[in-house]
Amino acid sequence: MADQRHDPVPLALSDDLGLLVSRLGTVARVRIAESLSPLGLTMRQFAVLRALGAEEGLSQAALGERLKIDASSIVSVLDDCQQSGWTERRPDPADRRRYAIHLTPSGRRTLVRALAAASRAQEEIFAPLNASQRKTLHKLLLLLVGERVVSSPPERRAARKTAAGR
Amino acid sequence: MADQRHDPVPLALSDDLGLLVSRLGTVARVRIAESLSPLGLTMRQFAVLRALGAEEGLSQAALGERLKIDASSIVSVLDDCQQSGWTERRPDPADRRRYAIHLTPSGRRTLVRALAAASRAQEEIFAPLNASQRKTLHKLLLLLVGERVVSSPPERRAARKTAAGR
DNA sequence: TATTGTTATACTCTATAACTATA
DNA sequence: TATAGTTATAGAGTATAACAATA
Numbered sequence: 001m002a003d004q005r006h007d008p009v010p011l012a013l014s015d016d017l018g019l020l021v022s023r024l025g026t027v028a029r030v031r032i033a034e035s036l037s038p039l040g041l042t043m044r045q046f047a048v049l050r051a052l053g054a055e056e057g058l059s060q061a062a063l064g065e066r067l068k069i070d071a072s073s074i075v076s077v078l079d080d081c082q083q084s085g086w087t088e089r090r091p092d093p094a095d096r097r098r099y100a101i102h103l104t105p106s107g108r109r110t111l112v113r114a115l116a117a118a119s120r121a122q123e124e125i126f127a128p129l130n131a132s133q134r135k136t137l138h139k140l141l142l143l144l145v146g147e148r149v150v151s152s153p154p155e156r157r158a159a160r161k162t163a164a165g166r
Numbered sequence: 167m168a169d170q171r172h173d174p175v176p177l178a179l180s181d182d183l184g185l186l187v188s189r190l191g192t193v194a195r196v197r198i199a200e201s202l203s204p205l206g207l208t209m210r211q212f213a214v215l216r217a218l219g220a221e222e223g224l225s226q227a228a229l230g231e232r233l234k235i236d237a238s239s240i241v242s243v244l245d246d247c248q249q250s251g252w253t254e255r256r257p258d259p260a261d262r263r264r265y266a267i268h269l270t271p272s273g274r275r276t277l278v279r280a281l282a283a284a285s286r287a288q289e290e291i292f293a294p295l296n297a298s299q300r301k302t303l304h305k306l307l308l309l310l311v312g313e314r315v316v317s318s319p320p321e322r323r324a325a326r327k328t329a330a331g332r
Numbered sequence: 333t334a335t336t337g338t339t340a341t342a343c344t345c346t347a348t349a350a351c352t353a354t355a
Numbered sequence: 356t357a358t359a360g361t362t363a364t365a366g367a368g369t370a371t372a373a374c375a376a377t378a
Contacts, residue, residue, distance in 0.1 A: 011219050016284070017307070020307045021187075023191070028191065032184050032188065061358080061359060075360070075361060097355070115177075129306065137303070138186070140303050144190055145189060238337090261378075263377045265336085
């Protein structure tokens with residue numbers, strides 16, 4: 001509520017499509033995560049449950065690759081899912097190094113409830129849009145996301161300053 | 167590339183508007199951060215520079231509030247900006263507790279270059295869309311983000327599990 | 333007493349590297 | 356030698372709490 005100069009460049013977030021997308025993404029992620037929280041699951045666990053709901057018996061490696069989750073991270077995600085009674089590791093008869101991950105009945109029920117919860121969260125997020133607008137948005141997003149349709153927020157790390165060897 | 171059952175619920179990410187938004191947001195954030203990285207600045211520093219470009223002489227507290235960055239975090243962000251020679255803390259004659267944060271000439275140049283870099287990143291992200299589609303998307307996003315147009319990815323934290331022994 | 337800036341610290345999330353047991 | 360799963364650890368990013376100076 002102060003300036004309003006004729007900037008040669010867009011300094012306001014609202015002018016910037018990329019930052020706008022980034023921000024909305026954060027809002028959506030947080031809201032969905034919040035809606036999942038009462039059920040006791042995280043975004044990654046949700047992603048795992050959904051992947052298994054679509055195709056069961058995946059190995060940990062396959063799951064990790066599909067969801068862009070590091071192999072070492074998958075371990076603890078599945079540990080937690082297992083402790084909550086949603087998934088189980090079954091020995092793969094063909095390869096003794098490998099597990100076949102399966103959904104338990106409880107896991108299946110939780111998946112259904114989680115999908116409902118996430119759906120309600122979306123209802124809030126997209127409340128300002130009518131059905132036709134949502135459809136348009138969906139179409140545009142699909143164009144943008146293209147192939148890379150996977151699941152769960154995977155990447156991070158990119159900006160770091162000066163020295164910082166790494 | 168396996169199943170294709172008639173799921174009663176949308177298990178694919180591409181069906182889910184909220185997750186789609188979340189994912190695209192992540193993609194955008196990472197790309198923009200990457201484009202900023204060669205200039206030596208982070209998203210938060212970029213946000214600070216932009217805020218100062220729009221209105222100079224803000225206090226740290228004002229900056230933090232505007233960008234939804236914690237007061238304690240602002241300190242180190244500004245420390246880094248200052249060390250890079252982009253900003254300076256000037257004593258506020260009216261209130262000796264307070265600093266007036268200003269952009270240096272170098273900071274101003276960096277801001278311009280950063281805006282250009284971010285703009286190029288967007289060009290990549292939104293390449294699949296033509297001008298008209300981008301405009302539509304922009305309009306829809308503004309409807310969704312509404313007032314809460316601030317800057318930089320602020321919130322986090324939401325999902326955590328049960329006991330969480332680990 | 334409230335506010336500005338600061339420091340020290342702790343927590344979440346995630347990846348990297350090294351290891352074991354298979355194949 | 357390569358692969359599936361595992362462990363230990365480290366790093367980035369952020370917030371919380373307590374504090375000093377000033378209002």
